[in-house]
Amino acid sequence: MALRTRVKDVAIHFYEWILRRELSTTSQAPKHVGVVLDGNRRWAREAGFTDVAHGHRAGARKILELLEWCGDADVEVVTLWMLSTDNLNRDNDELAPLLDIISDITDELAGDGKPWRVRHVGAIDMLPKEHAERLTNAAARTKNRTGIQVNVAVAYGGRQEIADAVRKLLQSHAERGGTIEELAEVLDVDHIAEHLYTSGQPDPDLIIRTSGEQRLSGFMLWQSAHSEFWFCEAYWPGFRRTDFLRAMREYAKRHRRYGS
Numbered sequence: 001m002a003l004r005t006r007v008k009d010v011a012i013h014f015y016e017w018i019l020r021r022e023l024s025t026t027s028q029a030p031k032h033v034g035v036v037l038d039g040n041r042r043w044a045r046e047a048g049f050t051d052v053a054h055g056h057r058a059g060a061r062k063i064l065e066l067l068e069w070c071g072d073a074d075v076e077v078v079t080l081w082m083l084s085t086d087n088l089n090r091d092n093d094e095l096a097p098l099l100d101i102i103s104d105i106t107d108e109l110a111g112d113g114k115p116w117r118v119r120h121v122g123a124i125d126m127l128p129k130e131h132a133e134r135l136t137n138a139a140a141r142t143k144n145r146t147g148i149q150v151n152v153a154v155a156y157g158g159r160q161e162i163a164d165a166v167r168k169l170l171q172s173h174a175e176r177g178g179t180i181e182e183l184a185e186v187l188d189v190d191h192i193a194e195h196l197y198t199s200g201q202p203d204p205d206l207i208i209r210t211s212g213e214q215r216l217s218g219f220m221l222w223q224s225a226h227s228e229f230w231f232c233e234a235y236w237p238g239f240r241r242t243d244f245l246r247a248m249r250e251y252a253k254r255h256r257r258y259g260s
Contacts, residue, residue: 012242019245023073026252030205032077033070034227036219037063039211039235046235053097058237060105067109067116069244070148077149077201079121081219085157088126099127103134106152110138115147121197122156123164151198158221165195165222196222203227206251208244210236228254 023029037059044055063080070078082102088095110118120135127135135154169191173183193199203223207216212233216224230247232239 012240016242016245019242019249023245023248023252028252028254029074029248030228030251031075032079032202032204032206033075034079034081034204034207034220034224035066036081036207036209036213036217037236038209038213040237042211043235043237052094053101055235055237056098056101060101062237062239063105064108065241066239066244067148067150069241071115073244073248075148077151077204079151079153079198079204079220081153081156083122083154083156084218085123085126085155085160088155099131102152102154103131106135106138109150109152110141114142115145116150117142117145117147119149119151121151121153121161123160124155126155149201151201153197153219156197156219158216158218161197162192162222164197165192168195193222198223206230206247208232208247210234210239 040055040059041052042055043058044052047054049055066080067078083098087098090098106118108114109116118138118141120139124132124136131154135152138152170180170183172195198220203225204220204227206229207219207224207227208230209216209219210232212231214231216229220227228251230250232243232247234240234243
């Protein structure tokens with residue numbers, strides 16, 4: 001068994017070397033990668049755990065690995081969908097530990113010695129006060145860093161984001177003394193984009209979803225208009241560097257048409 005494991009490890013490392021070599025020959029690499037971190041609960045159950053929090057903890061640890069891989073690939077922005085607005089309706093016995101895990105990993109991302117800039121994207125007012133404050137404080141502690149921008153999507157829903165953006169746009173226009181009729185005359189997509197949670201950032205070039213599900217479920221509805229998608233069978237805690245490199249290779253092969 002030990003010999004078989006060593007042979008498998010060697011084979012995986014060799015395959016990763018091949019993938020990295022292929023990627024070194026291409027100039028097309030994503031600058032913004034969005035990831036739907038799906039499959040934590042199923043991973044925990046299949047691993048024999050009765051408490052799905054084990055899966056959420058394993059998924060949180062995987063984020064640190066992913067960011068290292070993204071750094072090696074020169075990715076500049078990573079958006080991690082950790083908790084949807086729909087997930088807020090889960091039983092509190094699962095939701096409360098999950099929120100603690102999310103807050104803990106966000107604090108770790110913002111910890112001393114880490115290079116990443118943290119930004120919360122989502123409806124912060126839908127979160128319990130304690131967790132909202134922890135996410136806000138983590139972002140504040142990292143605002144002057146120069147590493148990868150890490151968008152922590154918590155209490156996030158694509159429709160909610162667009163509704164919030166329109167609401168902010170209307171409020172901003174009203175505060176300047178404008179009328180609805182005047183806004184209607186000049187309104188375009190850029191006005192709405194300026195009020196999205198990710199305002200000021202490039203749209204995602206590549207969106208990865210784990211666990212075999214092949215749908216966005218509302219993730220970055222507005223921003224993903226021209227994104228490339230890559231779906232992976234592995235549950236999020238089981239996502240490997242090999243899977244990440246395969247996603248990068250697939251992206252590099254595609255001819256981006258931007259809607260044409």
